[in-house]
Amino acid sequence: MKKSIDKKREKEKQVVTLMIRLYCKKQHGTKTGLCPECMALAEYACECSDRCPFMENKTFCSNCRVHCYKPEMRNRIRQVMRFSGPRMLFHHPFMAIRHLIITKREAGRLARETDRE
Numbered sequence: 001m002k003k004s005i006d007k008k009r010e011k012e013k014q015v016v017t018l019m020i021r022l023y024c025k026k027q028h029g030t031k032t033g034l035c036p037e038c039m040a041l042a043e044y045a046c047e048c049s050d051r052c053p054f055m056e057n058k059t060f061c062s063n064c065r066v067h068c069y070k071p072e073m074r075n076r077i078r079q080v081m082r083f084s085g086p087r088m089l090f091h092h093p094f095m096a097i098r099h100l101i102i103t104k105r106e107a108g109r110l111a112r113e114t115d116r117e
């Protein structure tokens with residue numbers, strides 16, 4: 001059980017890093033790797049995944065009902081998602097579609113949970 005959570009965590013970090021890399025390449029013109037600003041964002045995002053106590057029940061930090069991101073970082077990660085989200089479909093179609101399906105399912109579940117409260 002613990003193992004599958006770790007796997008999920010790793011997967012989330014992988015997707016976030018990919019999205020940030022794509023954003024950085026296109027928006028900041030970074031040829032390889034990440035610029036210092038995006039590097040900090042990627043590290044921050046991975047740290048959030050590491051610390052997230054809801055990993056078992058949620059699918060993605062940007063989707064999480066408990067927003068552990070600092071407002072500034074949250075804004076930045078949202079920009080990255082908005083930019084890279086649709087483009088992921090082109091660069092990493094399988095991963096993007098899978099993420100889209102999970103995100104949709106999760107959003108529906110969260111909405112239902114909120115209704116009950």
Ligand SMILES: [Zn+2]
Pocket residue numbers: 023024025028030034035036037038039
């Ligand atoms: Zn950058």
